[in-house]
Amino acid sequence: AQTVTQSQPEMSVQEAETVTLSCTYDTSESNYYLFWYKQPPSRQMILVIRQEAYKQQNATENRFSVNFQKAAKSFSLKISDSQLGDTAMYFCAFMGGTSGSRLTFGEGTQLTVNP
């Protein structure tokens, strides 16, 4: 079974600064997807960024980028130029290539951006 671990329950960052959220996972599959989802106080799950395991290049979406280390099974999220609207719970998630779209979530990291 796959597991996803987020070792940082809470983090805080000053507005305009950079913060990195950690995520590690365990799987025996070679083909899979990794995601970071954001859940603001509204509780709506919002996709932040996606990475296909077969792609060596790290995914980037504007201020959000990942550091995907496949051998180490690590998938960290870097948020640059943090904004107050980035305050949310962030979940790392794994989807195996044979899982039929089933997502396994990490425990979550509550990020607070301070003005």
Add this chain to the structure above:
Amino acid sequence: GAVVSQHPSRVICKSGTSVKIECRSLDFQATTMFWYRQFPKQSLMLMATSNEGSKATYEQGVEKDKFLINHASLTLSTLTVTSAHPEDSSFYICSARDLGTGNTGELFFGEGSRLTVL
């Protein structure tokens, strides 16, 4: 992106009654939808996989007679919490995959439904 809508967003019911939550894919067809449960300040836990036209697949420890799932069309899945008790109070979220966009792996989530059982 694709839109998934859940209804109701909030529901309060008395202990012993049943509550139905709907999950609709508004602009795409979804042969598979997923139901999650989330307790305060915790992660999402997959409850079951809803398959259009067939029985749902439940995760270990989830009572299928307690949480009835019906996926009668390609755009609608329902979760019915039967004989609800206060311990069933939680936030329930559904998600669906838009197969029309190809194998991107992305799931789209509903807004969630907060159930409070008195």
